[in-house]
């Protein structure tokens with residue numbers, strides 16, 4: 001029996017993780033199975049208990065359960081502690097019982113996509129993060145590890161931006177994290193602008209003046225869809241280099257695969273294959 005993994009979420013039908021992990025397994029010669037599990041919103045723990053007790057080796061966890069996944073574990077990596085959320089769980093079945101470890105690979109996934117796949121530095125760059133929810137919280141630690149010149153957080157609800165900035169100032173004492181209110185963004189410009197809001201989900205645009213995109217700015221939307229989001233369209237019209245979150249999706253999966261299997265798969269072929277599939281789907285009008 002191959003080791004069993006799954007992505008657990010609600011909804012989960014759209015998740016690309018089974019395809020990505022199947023590609024990694026083929027590429028590395030690892031025998032695994034990987035399924036989608038839809039957990040009822042009020043039954044994450046019992047759903048995960050059942051999967052774990054059936055002998056499963058690990059799980060990816062997606063919305064809305066990432067905080068519960070973190071709480072579910074007995075051991076937590078420092079980066080999952082910084083995020084206060086987990087997207088990867090490992091179940092080690094030992095004579096003494098099952099050890100549950102939590103990790104968060106979203107931040108390193110974003111950083112690898114920006115630095116390795118897109119060839120852009122974060123070090124010494126002025127970074128702006130739009131949004132102050134779970135998605136932003138999951139990536140700020142990894143961005144700080146790259147030693148940017150500064151990280152500014154801007155959010156529709158300003159108090160949440162302050163809470164997030166204060167969280168990281170406590171964790172990383174010399175962290176250059178500040179808050180910029182939306183209406184003050186007009187007075188600043190940034191080298192990297194990351195959309196970590198949920199605005200793209202409903203085709204809306206977070207508040208950002210076009211002047212905030214510095215020359216040769218990288219505008220990155222953590223969302224991935226077939227068509228460019230309103231944020232990416234605005235950024236492209238302002239002269240920025242743009243990227244959606246497909247590379248991050250594959251990179252965070254590669255790091256989870258490494259956490260489970262101890263082997264790091266090559267990501268470029270998988271990103272390219274998924275990009276091709278998306279184009280074909282787009283031409284067919286499928287979503």
Ligand code: ATR
Nearest residue numbers: 131132133134135136156157160197198199204206
């Ligand atoms: P996630 O885990 O995806 O980050 P979340 O914790 O609910 O989800 O946070 C969603 C983020 O997207 C928040 O920063 C939210 O702003 P508020 O804190 O003001 O709610 C932001 N967001 C959602 N829809 C938005 C929109 N239409 N415009 C701007 N920001 C939006």
